[in-house]
Amino acid sequence: xxxxxxxxxxxxxxxxxxxxxxxxxxxxxxxxxxxxxxxxxxxxxxxxxxxxxxxxxxxxxxxxxxxxxxxxxxxxxxxxxxxxxxxxxxxxxxxxxxxxxxxxxxxxxxxxxxxxxxxxxxxxxxxxxxxxxxxxxxxxxxxxxxxxxxxxxxxxxxxxxxxxxxxxxxxxxxxxxxxxxxxxxxxxxxxxxxxxxxxxxxxxxxxxxxxxxxxxxxxxxxxxxxxxxxxxxxxxxxxxxxxxxxxxxxxxxxxxxxxxxxxxxxxxxxxxxxxxxxxxxxxxxxxxxxxxxxxxxxxxxxxxxxxxxxxxxxxxxxxxxxxxxxxxxxxxxxxxxxxxxxxxxxxxxxxxxxxxxxxxxxxxxxxxxxxxxxxxxxxxxxxxxxxxxxxxxxxxxxxxxxxxxxxxxxxxxxxxxxxxxxxxxxxxxxxxxxxxxxxxxxxxxxxxxxxxxxxxxxxxxxxxxxxx
Amino acid sequence: xxxxxxxxxxxxxxxxxxxxxxxxxxxxxxxxxxxxxxxxxxxxxxxxxxxxxxxxxxxxxxxxxxxxxxxxxxxxxxxxxxxxxxxxxxxxxxxxxxxxxxxxxxxxxxxxxxxxxxxxxxxxxxxxxxxxxxxxxxxxxxxxxxxxxxxxxxxxxxxxxxxxxxxxxxxxxxxxxxxxxxxxxxxxxxxxxxxxxxxxxxxxxxxxxxxxxxxxxxxxxxxxxxxxxxxxxxxxxxxxxxxxxxxxxxxxxxxxxxxxxxxxxxxxxxxxxxxxxxxxxxxxxxxxxxxxxxxxxxxxxxxxxxxxxxxxxxxxxxxxxxxxxxxxxxxxxxxxxxxxxxxxxxxxxxxxxxxxxxxxxxxxxxxxxxxxxxxxxxxxxxxxxxxxxxxxxxxxxxxxxxxxxxxxxxxxxxxxxxxxxxxxxxxxxxxxxxxxxxxxxxxxxxxxxxxxxxxxxxxxxxxxxxxx
Numbered sequence: 001x002x003x004x005x006x007x008x009x010x011x012x013x014x015x016x017x018x019x020x021x022x023x024x025x026x027x028x029x030x031x032x033x034x035x036x037x038x039x040x041x042x043x044x045x046x047x048x049x050x051x052x053x054x055x056x057x058x059x060x061x062x063x064x065x066x067x068x069x070x071x072x073x074x075x076x077x078x079x080x081x082x083x084x085x086x087x088x089x090x091x092x093x094x095x096x097x098x099x100x101x102x103x104x105x106x107x108x109x110x111x112x113x114x115x116x117x118x119x120x121x122x123x124x125x126x127x128x129x130x131x132x133x134x135x136x137x138x139x140x141x142x143x144x145x146x147x148x149x150x151x152x153x154x155x156x157x158x159x160x161x162x163x164x165x166x167x168x169x170x171x172x173x174x175x176x177x178x179x180x181x182x183x184x185x186x187x188x189x190x191x192x193x194x195x196x197x198x199x200x201x202x203x204x205x206x207x208x209x210x211x212x213x214x215x216x217x218x219x220x221x222x223x224x225x226x227x228x229x230x231x232x233x234x235x236x237x238x239x240x241x242x243x244x245x246x247x248x249x250x251x252x253x254x255x256x257x258x259x260x261x262x263x264x265x266x267x268x269x270x271x272x273x274x275x276x277x278x279x280x281x282x283x284x285x286x287x288x289x290x291x292x293x294x295x296x297x298x299x300x301x302x303x304x305x306x307x308x309x310x311x312x313x314x315x316x317x318x319x320x321x322x323x324x325x326x327x328x329x330x331x332x333x334x335x336x337x338x339x340x341x342x343x344x345x346x347x348x349x350x351x352x353x354x355x356x357x358x359x360x361x362x363x364x365x366x367x368x369x370x371x372x373x374x375x376x377x378x379x380x381x382x383x384x385x386x387x388x389x390x391x392x393x394x395x396x397x398x399x400x401x402x403x404x405x406x407x408x409x410x411x412x413x414x415x416x417x418x419x420x421x422x423x424x425x426x427x428x429x430x431x432x433x434x435x436x437x438x439x440x441x442x443x444x445x446x447x448x449x450x451x452x453x454x455x456x457x458x459x460x461x462x463x464x465x466x467x468x
Numbered sequence: 469x470x471x472x473x474x475x476x477x478x479x480x481x482x483x484x485x486x487x488x489x490x491x492x493x494x495x496x497x498x499x500x501x502x503x504x505x506x507x508x509x510x511x512x513x514x515x516x517x518x519x520x521x522x523x524x525x526x527x528x529x530x531x532x533x534x535x536x537x538x539x540x541x542x543x544x545x546x547x548x549x550x551x552x553x554x555x556x557x558x559x560x561x562x563x564x565x566x567x568x569x570x571x572x573x574x575x576x577x578x579x580x581x582x583x584x585x586x587x588x589x590x591x592x593x594x595x596x597x598x599x600x601x602x603x604x605x606x607x608x609x610x611x612x613x614x615x616x617x618x619x620x621x622x623x624x625x626x627x628x629x630x631x632x633x634x635x636x637x638x639x640x641x642x643x644x645x646x647x648x649x650x651x652x653x654x655x656x657x658x659x660x661x662x663x664x665x666x667x668x669x670x671x672x673x674x675x676x677x678x679x680x681x682x683x684x685x686x687x688x689x690x691x692x693x694x695x696x697x698x699x700x701x702x703x704x705x706x707x708x709x710x711x712x713x714x715x716x717x718x719x720x721x722x723x724x725x726x727x728x729x730x731x732x733x734x735x736x737x738x739x740x741x742x743x744x745x746x747x748x749x750x751x752x753x754x755x756x757x758x759x760x761x762x763x764x765x766x767x768x769x770x771x772x773x774x775x776x777x778x779x780x781x782x783x784x785x786x787x788x789x790x791x792x793x794x795x796x797x798x799x800x801x802x803x804x805x806x807x808x809x810x811x812x813x814x815x816x817x818x819x820x821x822x823x824x825x826x827x828x829x830x831x832x833x834x835x836x837x838x839x840x841x842x843x844x845x846x847x848x849x850x851x852x853x854x855x856x857x858x859x860x861x862x863x864x865x866x867x868x869x870x871x872x873x874x875x876x877x878x879x880x881x882x883x884x885x886x887x888x889x890x891x892x893x894x895x896x897x898x899x900x901x902x903x904x905x906x907x908x909x910x911x912x913x914x915x916x917x918x919x920x921x922x923x924x925x926x927x928x929x930x931x932x933x934x935x936x
Contacts, residue, residue: 075820076849077679120625133628137849149913154849156816157588157890158903158932159640160601160631161913167626181849211545213757289681296764348624352543381544381605381622381649422625435626445617445629448920453913464626 001336002403006396013040013054020065022140022148022176029174030146032059033456039144040460041174043115044086046107048344049428051119051169055462061174063114069093072182078137079182083114083175099182102129102217105424106326114175119426120167122384124325126377127210128217128288131424133166135181141165141173144454153179164449169426170460171467172453186288190298193317194283194310199223200355202283203375203383205308207351209285210378212304214297218286219378220321223358224278226372226388262340265392268370272362275370283310284321340392341403347414348423350382357385357417364413365389368406377423384423385414432466439465469804470871474864478521481508481528488533490608490616490644497642498614500527501924507612508928509642511583512554514575516812517896519587519637523930529642531582537561540650546605547650551582551643567650570597570685573892574794582643587894588635590852592793594845595678596685596756599892601634603649609633609641612922621647632917637894638928639935640921654756658766661785662751662778667691668823670751671843671851673776675819677753678846680772682765686754687846688789691826692746694840694856730808733860736838740830743838751778752789808860809871815882816891818850825853825885832881833857836874845891852891853882900934907933 003010014037019025032039038058045052054060063084070080072094079099081090087108094101103123105111115121116132117139129135138153139162151162165173196202202221209219222229264271283305287297306312332342349357358373365371369391377384389406393399411421411434421427421434436443446465450457461467471478482505487493500507506526513520522528531552538548540562547567549558555576562569572591573579583589584600585607597603606621607630619630633641664670670689677687690697732739751773755765770780800810817825826841833839837859845852857874861867879889879902889895889902904911914933918925929935 073820076818078849131624143913147909147912150910152888152907152910153818154816154847154888155635156599156852156888156892157895158635158637158907159633159914159917160628160635161910163628163631164917165627167623167628169626172627213761293681293768300761348622350544350622352541379622381546384624420620420622420624424624427625439620439626441615442618442620442629444615445611445921446627449627449632449917452916452920 001333002341002396002400005336010050010053011055011057013060014057016042016060016062018062018065022066022142025061025063025066025142025174025176026146026148028059028061029142029144029458032458033144033146036456037458038461039170039174039458041114041118041170043084043112043118044107044110046111047115047119047426047428049422049426049430051426051428051460051463053429055429058458058461063112063174063176066114066176072097072099077182078179080177080179081113082177083117083140084112087111087113087116094182095185098185100185101135101180102183103132103135104325106328108326113178113180117166117175117178118169120424122377122424124220124376125217125286125288126424127219127379128215129183131377133163136162136166137179137181138162139165139175139179140177141175143173144456144459148176149173169428169464171450171464172459174459186294188291188294189286189288190294191284191286191315191318191322192298192302193313193315193321194285194305195313196221196281196283196308196310197279199281199358201309202281203351203354203358205283205305205310206375206378206383208304208308209301210380212300214301215287216285216297216301216378217288218284218321218376220285220374220376221283222281222374223372224281225275226374227280227282228278229372262338262392265340265370265390266394268391269367271370272366282313282317284318286318286322335390340390341399342388342390343403343406344386344388344425345407345410345414346384346386346423346425347411347419347421348377348382348384349417349419353418354383354385357414357419360413360417361385361387361410365406365410368402368409385419427464429463432462432464436465469801470809470864470868473804478518479523479525481522482525484510484528484530486530486533490534490610493529493531493534493610493642493644494614494616496527496529497610497612497926500926501612501614504924505926506929507638507642507926509582509586509638511552511580511586512575512578514579515583515587515894515896517890517894517898519894519896519928519931521897523897526926526929531580531642531644534644540565540567545650546647548645548647549581550645551585551608552580555579555581555584562650563653566653568653569603569648570651571600571603572793574796576794581646581648585634585643585646586637588892590845590892592688592844593685593754593756594892595687595847596683597651599845601631604630604634605647605649606630607633607643607647608645609643611641612924612927616644617641637896637932639918639932640927642927654762656759656762657754657756658762659752659754659783659786659790660766660770661781661783661789662753662773663781664689664749664751664776664778665747667749667826669777670749671819671822671826673751673773673778674843674846674851676772676776677769678848680768682769682772683755684753684765684769684846685756686752686789686844688753688842688844689751690749690842691840692749693743694842695748695750696746697840730806730860733808733838733858734862736859737835739838740834743840750781750785752786754786754790803858808858809867810856810858811871811874812854812856812893813875813878813882814852814854814891814893815879815887815889816845816850816852817885817887821886822851822853825882825887828881828885829853829855829878833874833878836870836877853887895932897931900930900932904933
């Protein structure tokens with residue numbers, strides 16, 4: 001976005017190719033292999049880590065013509081889908097048949113199945129339905145050697161080849177399709193918001209909830225300032241729900257929000273300090289599925305949360321979240337249009353490290369950018385931390401330098417507190433050096449796999465673990 | 469067992485080596501690589517598919533000295549364990565710390581973590597706790613190239629290297645340890661037996677139960693004759709529980725059981741026909757975990773089963789199953805001592821194929837062996853079918869021929885009905901040709917991975933997919 005504002009372009013591919021069949025994907029890759037041309041598999045380009053930047057030129061293999069969605073097999077509860085279909089088109093097509101994939105990334109209008117598979121995508125309901133890798137029964141892909149790979153379904157025996165390919169971000173193969181697990185449309189849904197007096201109490205509540213064996217579709221905690229933004233986001237002229245108004249009326253949030261000018265963002269330390277004085281934060285939970293169990297799990301979660309000092313805000317904050325769940329990502333470009341910069345950084349950590357990652361990233365980035373965070377995609381072992389940054393500076397050049405410094409500082413702080421570099425945005429170019437560091441000697445094994453599947457090194461060069 | 473009875477031995481290794489550290493494992497494998505000597509990783513030798521037979525001689529790498537069990541990290545709920553520890557020792561050590569792995573294969577007294585990882589082992593409570601691959605946060609292994617591989621924990625990004633190594637049955641690496649997910653000892657347990665009037669109704673009940681999102685620790689259906697054997701198994705002189713007596717009193721089972729002599733087994737078609745006249749079969753369910761939810765799930769399962777015509781037999785059949793759960797496997801050798809032969813064959817299929825696999829295997833094997841079956845390890849998509857065979861013949865040679873014919877016929881029938889060759893016993897030697905057939909062109913990819921991880925082809929030759 002910064003470059004576009006400056007009229008610059010990331011390195012473009014030499015050509016864009018739209019294959020219409022698996023055979024055409026194979027033909028393109030074989031040709032590229034014979035001529036040593038780089039191949040960059042391309043879905044809808046919503047990635048935020050530079051995973052499809054053509055650093056060595058080559059061919060962008062745009063998969064959008066491979067968009068067939070099969071008929072759901074109701075007995076087996078699965079469906080065959082081609083890799084180029086857009087998420088929202090896929091979900092609507094399944095809904096029309098009475099089913100859901102349960103995968104709702106905020107990019108759903110502009111990301112494809114192939115991209116999800118490449119980057120191990122997580123939807124907003126991942127705590128119940130899993131990440132895309134948990135929804136996959138088998139995958140179809142063309143390797144860098146030009147072979148069609150069809151992994152065995154539910155591999156109870158032998159190496160799990162689907163899980164070897166999923167997450168490879170175009171460096172080993174181009175996905176052409178997958179067999180996906182589907183679910184009947186949920187019978188019931190229970191939404192609820194809670195107010196906690198400290199981030200740490202909210203994080204502890206999520207941990208306890210997951211450890212109790214509950215399976216919320218959504219369990220999402222906003223830190224105090226992110227909470228304020230969420231509560232205020234209302235593109236529709238409906239009034240803020242009364243319960244939320246009640247929550248924040250004594251806070252200084254509206255004042256603070258008015259202060260987020262470009263000028264304020266260039267001196268974020270003050271903003272961060274002010275935000276640090278806020279305490280109250282919002283937890284949103286959603287349970288869905290069979291009616292009776294949904295109500296029971298919601299009730300059990302309510303007991304666990306209120307035992308930990310939470311105030312039950314009823315369903316309105318949940319309904320509000322549900323209504324606005326795709327709109328947040330679109331606001332970032334508005335901020336950029338205004339001349340400032342915004343970005344997000346998601347990492348993941350085990351419960352013993354979550355608060356430390358949160359505090360250290362905030363501290364490290366405090367003088368560079370204004371920092372927000374929410375905690376989501378929870379597991380029995382830990383959760384994802386999703387940081388949002390806003391920054392500004394006197395010139396475009398200074399802003400770019402600040403942006404680069406932010407990434408270096410924030411990611412390094414997260415890593416040194418024990419976080420893994422990415423949970424669901426992928427690694428791409430942006431985090432490849434950090435992943436290489438995190439993997440240590442494991443890089444040797446990846447290099448070997450690369451040579452096994454992409455012997456001439458044509459697939460998406462320089463990505464993921466900075467593939468040589 | 470047949471060979472041992474005949475005084476024959478499977479091909480022995482040239483040497484047995486007991487490494488005491490990862491470094492020693494590396495040193496052995498490097499030496500073997502330099503001299504092109506085969507390496508066969510060895511746990512406790514309980515495998516039933518010939519996975520550790522030294523077909524090309526070489527070194528048996530016995531891992532039992534690597535038996536350290538770490539301290540459970542209660543905050544992260546995980547533990548580091550070395551590969552050579554026996555299952556029961558591991559579980560007892562975790563229990564002493566207040567935790568459980570939740571992994572209870574019937575081989576638990578004579579199988580190791582390394583063997584579980586190699587073969588993708590499933591315990592009897594897998595429907596709740598998962599198979600061993602679901603319990604693994606990361607693995608440590610030495611590749612055929614002599615490198616120590618430590619896979620990243622919870623790989624949210626990149627290829628999943630742990631899942632590439634798990635299931636490789638010694639053909640890519642030797643496992644040295646793993647970080648495993650643990651669970652608190654269950655607060656409550658609910659056991660129950662049901663009587664169904666047909667196998668198909670019982671299978672349908674399991675499907676409905678899994679589809680309703682219930683998470684039974686055990687859900688296990690015995691076909692009519694297996695039911696009769698389960699009901700009668702009582703090495704302790706306690707009387708058969710009254711509810712079970714009531715269930716079978718009008719059946720011809722006791723009569724049939726008395727007839728299973730070697731002579732009868734040599735003409736199994738009659739036995740199979742008689743067993744085919746039996747209808748009633750036993751489903752055992754067990755829920756465990758937090759008290760209130762355990763009771764609720766048990767109650768919901770009871771409603772779903774009785775709606776489908778089941779008779780609720782109360783908890784006694786469940787208690788009986790629990791008490792005898794490890795004893796079945798030991799009975800096989802008694803039958804073998806008597807001069808007959810017994811074996812088991814486990815496969816897995818999706819729900820649409822389960823009954824067809826059951827019927828076709830029974831029909832195909834009917835004239836060769838007496839056939840029993842139970843259905844267990846259920847998933848939303850399908851379950852495992854576990855066949856037991858008993859056979860006899862006039863001479864040892866004829867018995868061996870019959871045994872080979874049984875395997876060819878039964879496995880081919882299962883495969884042609886759409887089953888996958890193995891769910892949790894592994895593939896080894898016995899099923900490698902069938903796996904090769906099942907994988908089709910996928911073999912090419914496995915061959916490449918083999919070359920990447922074991923460049924000189926020393927690791928457990930001729931196993932899994934008949935590695936060249």
